[in-house]
Structures are given as structure tokens and as C-alpha cells.
Amino acid sequence: MATSTSWAQDIINCDLCDKPTQQFCNSCQVNLCETCVKKHRDEFKTLMHEIVPFLEMKIQLVFPECREHSGQRCEVNCKKCNKPVCVKCIESGPHKGHDLEDLTETHEKNIRKIKSDMEEIKAKIIPKYQNEDHKIENTISTTKSNIDEIGNESKQLRKLWHQEVDNIFDKIDSLSQSLGEENLYALQEYHNKIRNLITEINKSVKQNEKLCNSKNILEVNKYHSKLNEYQKFPENVNLKLPLLRSNIDKGKELSIEIGGYTATLKQMSQPSLPTDVSRLTTEKGGLMDKVRVIATIPTTYDPFWGVACEGEAEAWIYGKNKIITRIDIHGAVKDTVTAKCLEWPAGISVTRSRELIYSDDNTDTVNIVRDGKSEILITAPWGWRPGELCCTRSGIILVHVYKGNGPQTKNKIIRYQGKNIEHEINIDGQGNHIFKNGEYPLYFTENNNGDVCVSDVNADTVVVVDKMGRVRFRYDGRPARREESFDPRGIVTDALSQIIVTDINNNCLHILDQNGQFLRCVDDCGLDSPYGLSVDSEGRLWVGSSGKIKVIK
Secondary structure (H helix, E strand, O other): OHHHHHHHHOOOEOOOOOOEOOEEEOOOOEEEOHHHHHHHHHHOOOOOOOEEEHHHOOOOOEOOEOOOOOOOEOOEEEOOOOEEEOHHHHHOOOOOOOOEEEHHHHHHHHHHHHHHHHHHHHHHHHHHHHHHHHHHHHHHHHHHHHHHHHHHHHHHHHOOOOHHHHHHHHHHHHHHHHHHHHHHHHHHHHHHHHHHHHHHHHHHHHHHHHHHOOOEHHHHHOOOOOHHHHHOOOOOOOOOOOOEEEEEEOOOEEEEEEOOEEEEEEEOOOOOOOOOOEEEEEOOOOOOOOOOEEEEEEOOOOOEEEEEEEOOOEEEEEEOOOEEEEEEOOOOEEEEEEOOOOOOOOEEEEOOOOOEEEEEOOOOEEEEEEOOEEEEEEEOOOOOEEEEEEEOOOOOEEEEEEEOOHHHOEEEEEEEEOOEEEEEEOEOOOOOEOOOOOOOOEEEEEOOOOOEEEEEHHHOEEEEEOOOOOEEEEEOOHHHOOOOOOOEEEEEEOOOOOEEEEEOOOOEEEEEOOOOOEEEEEOOOOOOOEEEEEEOOOOOEEEEEOOEEEEEO
């Protein structure tokens, strides 16, 4: 039985069907069964065919049929036109008087060129790319070390400052991390480009190896050298690593600077006096004192439910229909996506690579839009339905999921790394539910220090939990002393780790520091029931307000 199987595997099949081959066309180098001999002749009626038993086959070059003269095979190559021609083309055709070369000689020259390119690619090009691959790995490692050193130096300097200036160092850590991530992202992109080129070059080498063994003149004649293309090496990344500078004049002044952000602590009176007071000044990046609306964008959505910024001057918006729209800061529509939802999306966000994602609480999925088409990215756990979304700078996706209906609806937030659940935010250290039961969605964002800041609409409270899901603090709006009760919706954080949340009852924004300390309200921008909230790469707020978007600087 084993012998029979081995024999069956050695059978050579006809090139035109699956039957065993019995004949061979020496002229075309084709395997044929008895049935397909006529089919082969009929397909190429104008050409002569030398059909012989398979065992009498001759391995030789296949000369192509002349395009000008039916029934004639090309024998020479026209050097002027760089194409195979037949005898009639030479004697009375369009190639009369042109310089000619025997096709076999042309074939040999092409094979030699392919081998030469292949040898140079193997000997010089691939090692060059591999060497760059090793260099960029070392650079990435060094870059990470530099960022770590800045963080460590920041911690040492922090000891010299009083507790009241800890927030400055939190801002510094945020900026150094942000600047470092930009460099690492650029380096990783360059690294990926080098590796993709290595794969492409290796693929080209395999194709060339196949051509070197090819007997098909037309196939070899089509060869186009990519040697010059591969010799043009990609331009490397121009790194702009942040520098941390500090100056300490004990008893008089402490200063620290990173990435254009400067903070200074100055002594304003004699140290011996009991009224000794220090004043903190920030030259760049402090709490916004002057707020102005730089754009008011009308939308077709009423009600308007959500906004997710993409880059510095564009955002995706949605409301009570299936259409998600991308607009610019001038209100021009740049793109639209029809969500695969029964009614409308339950939430939207934009990934680090600027891809739109949206949740569908009818199919219990989170979908990503690629090339205008929706693909399932995440499926919620069984029995749970997805709602609001948030994509973090580190590539994590936060998803609000809920179970049940009405006032007893259970709510939690799941942290996803790709399609895998990394962590659930649900129960505190005492076994109590962090979020109140209720039918309203949770709105949330991730702060620069990893805190997850949640607008719990069912509890009319902002809840902030750390990376481990432990509650750090709650904010109920009372420090702002507004006339109406606090009713939060959209929530974001800025480059200084400040927490900004909309309040639809009081037509304003509340601003807290990262430790929950109330800083101020923004109520002078004409906001009317502000709902959706997002921040662009320039630090400007996009606030959804009664069917319009106000862009606030």
C-alpha cells in the first residue's frame, strides 16, 4: 500500500488537465495527455508543434510566437526595439535593417544580468539593511534609557521642592513622556520601514532565482532591475530628544525646564521672617486664564451625541443616525461613514493610528473602519453590550459595557490590549461597585499618569481610578458653587494632566487638577447644554453644544 502511494506521488500530470502526462511538446515545453494533444494544437493552430512521447522530451528554450506574423516563431531580438522578431519581420517587416541579436544570446545576457543583480543584492544590499536594522534597535534602546534617565532625574529634583509644587513635576513627567513617545513612534515607523524593505528585497531575490532557472524567454525578457531602487537608502529619523535643565540657588530660586515648559520657584522675602512666602510662576503651559471661542461649527445632528478629534484640525462627529461624519475646523465635510448599526453608534473614538472605531450595542461589537469598510475589532463579553469608547496614547482601548435595563443596569469599563481583556474597572478594594447602576452611559478618558477619569452620569459624579482600578477621588461639583446640580457628560484631560468635564445643567466646563482639586469653571463661551467633548493635538477643546461645535482655545 505504501509503494502504491509513493508511485502515485511521482506521477507527472498534464499541464492542461489533471490526467497523467503521456506526450510532450518540445516546441512549447508542455506536458500533455493523449486527450489534450489536439486541444493544444487547436489552441496554437498557427504554430508548428513537435509532439513526442514524454520519455523522448527535449529540454530547450521556448521561442515566442511573432505578434506580426501568425505561425512564425521569433528567432532573434531586435536591439533597436528590444523585442523578439521572426524572419519575416527582418526580411520585409517593420524591423528590416535594424540591429539584431540571436534570442539565445539575449536570453543568456538577461540571465547574466539577473545573476549579477542577485549577487550584489545578497553581498551588499541585504547586509546594509540588516546593519541598519541592528543600529536602529540600539538607538531605540538608548532612547528609552535617556527617557528613563530624565524621569529619574526628575524624581531626584522633586525632593528639593515643597509638596505644593508636586503638580509641576507631574506636568514635566507628562511632557517628557509625550516627547519621548513621539521619538519612539518615529523610530518604530522607520524600523518597520527597514524591515519591510528587507522582506521585499528577499522576495525579489527569490523571484530572480526563479527567473535564472526559467526557460521562458518572454518571462525573462520582462525582467526589470530594481538594483538602483534598492541602492537608494531610506532617510533616517532626525531625533529631537527633550532635555531636562535645572538651576538651584538655595534659598533664592529653583528652576526647571523641559521641552519649552519652564517653572520657577522664587524667594520673595527674607528667610528669617515668619511671613516667608514663595511664589510659583509658570512661563508656558499654565492654567488657561483667557478663554476664547475660535470657531463655531454648525452640524446636521440634533441631538448631537459625540465628537472625537483626529489630528490638529479635524474631528469625527455623530448623532441620532447611522452616519458618522469627519469635519474640519471650518465645518467642511471631509468624509462620511455609514455605521453597520440597527439605529446609531453607541460611541466613537479614534485610534493612535487615526482609524475610526465605533460600538454597536445591537451586535455587541466594537468595529474599526479601514478603507471605508467596517470590520469587527472587539466582541463584548457574553451578556454585556458596548457603549462609549476611548483610545489612549499607549494603544489601549477602553470600552464601557453594560448589562440589563433601566435603573438596575450594571456598568463597568474594560481595558483592551488589542482584542484581549487586560483589566476590568468594576469593584473597589472593599468589594463595592465603583459605578452606580443606571441606564445612562459612562464617559471617560485616560490621564497622562494612567488614571482613568470617568463621568458617571447615573451618580452625577466624576470618579477617578488609578491604573489598578482603585478609586483615587470623586468630584460632585459642589466646590464650583453653581446654581444648578452638577450633571456631567463628556470628559477629557490636557497636556498638563488637568481634567475637563462638561456640565449640561450649568452650561459650563469644570476644570480640576489631576488630584481632584477644583481649579475653575469655563462659563463665558456661550455654551448651551454642552455634551460631547474632545481635545485636538493643538490642545484646543471641541465642545458639542445644542447641535453646534464650539472650538475653544
